[in-house]
Amino acid sequence: DMKVTQMPRYLIKRMGENVLLECGQDMSHETMYWYRQDPGLGLQLIYISYDVDSNSEGDIPKGYRVSRKKREHFSLILDSAKTNQTSVYFCASSPLGSQNTLYFGAGTRLSVL
Amino acid sequence: KTQVEQSPQSLVVRQGENCVLQCNYSVTPDNHLRWFKQDTGKGLVSLTVLVDQKDKTSNGRYSATLDKDAKHSTLHITATLLDDTATYICVVGDRGSALGRLHFGAGTQLIVIP
Numbered sequence: 001d002m003k004v005t006q007m008p009r010y011l012i013k014r015m016g017e018n019v020l021l022e023c024g025q026d027m028s029h030e031t032m033y034w035y036r037q038d039p040g041l042g043l044q045l046i047y048i049s050y051d052v053d054s055n056s057e058g059d060i061p062k063g064y065r066v067s068r069k070k071r072e073h074f075s076l077i078l079d080s081a082k083t084n085q086t087s088v089y090f091c092a093s094s095p096l097g098s099q100n101t102l103y104f105g106a107g108t109r110l111s112v113l
Numbered sequence: 114k115t116q117v118e119q120s121p122q123s124l125v126v127r128q129g130e131n132c133v134l135q136c137n138y139s140v141t142p143d144n145h146l147r148w149f150k151q152d153t154g155k156g157l158v159s160l161t162v163l164v165d166q167k168d169k170t171s172n173g174r175y176s177a178t179l180d181k182d183a184k185h186s187t188l189h190i191t192a193t194l195l196d197d198t199a200t201y202i203c204v205v206g207d208r209g210s211a212l213g214r215l216h217f218g219a220g221t222q223l224i225v226i227p
Contacts, residue, residue: 004156031211042117042202042217043157050211090156096211102147104156 002027006091006105013112019078021108023091029103030096032074034058034066036087037107043090049074050096081112116140117218119203125224126193134221136186136203144209146179148188149202151220157202160188193225 004025013019023032030051035043035058045058047066055066063085067075074093078085091105117138126132136146145164149157161170163179163186170177174191190197200220207213 035217040219042115042219043215044217045214048211092157094211102159102215104149104158106156107154109154 002103004091004093004103004105006089006108009106009108011108011110013081013110015083015112016080017112019081019085019110019112021076021078021089021091021110023074023076023105024072025074025091025093025103026072027093027103028071029093029101030071031094032068033092033094034064034074034076035090035092036060037090038087046076046089081110083112086110086112115219116216117203117205119201119218119221121221122219123222123224125226128193128195128225128227130193132190132193132223134188134190134201134203134223136188136218138184138186138203138205138216138218140184140205140207140216142207143181143184143205144213145206146186147204147206148175148177148186149204151200151202153199160201190223193223195225195227197223198225199223 007022032049034046049055049068065077089108094102120135147162148160166181168179176189179186202220203218205216
């Protein structure tokens with residue numbers, strides 16, 4: 001079953017707390033992505049990972065970092081969360097050789113109070 | 114600067130009617146264009162991908178066109194159902210591989226009423 005799983009689905013944190021969002025995929029895809037989605041805007045790329053320990057900044061990496069120690073897992077970390085990081089975060093995966101196969105997780109809705 | 118513009122922003126149709134969603138973009142190069150459906154509170158699910166200079170695809174009640182000369186795509190939904198209520202997102206990829214970038218539109222919110 002081809003799936004991208006995100007945990008948790010909902011999260012409420014206070015400003016200044018650390019946040020860990022987890023993403024897993026069962027398709028052995030090399031490439032994984034973290035996006036955020038805000039009302040009225042297209043998805044914005046935070047980080048992209050081409051494989052284990054091969055990560056690159058996306059368009060809005062400030063305030064975020066990532067970790068990919070296993071091909072099937074990709075984590076997004078917010079150190080000292082800010083209220084403007086309230087958003088819906090999506091993880092996705094695709095094979096390195098083709099973007100014609102792209103799978104998204106169901107998203108994590110993060111509220112930073 | 115927004116490189117992918119979708120119109121209309123929102124649309125209400127009656128069940129059984131047809132509708133057309135538009136996507137204009139300025140992304141260069143434009144390797145492929147994909148339409149996604151996003152149900153409320155869910156992730157994006159791919160409907161179709163268009164690749165050729167002038168391309169057409171069909172997937173059940175969904176059909177799409179792409180004109181790379183005009184940098185324009187349409188998504189047609191025939192005989193809409195209540196379950197078609199969702200946000201439809203147009204995405205342009207500048208390369209065929211994951212080394213490229215994906216450019217997302219903000220989406221068209223479609224509401225199908227009985």
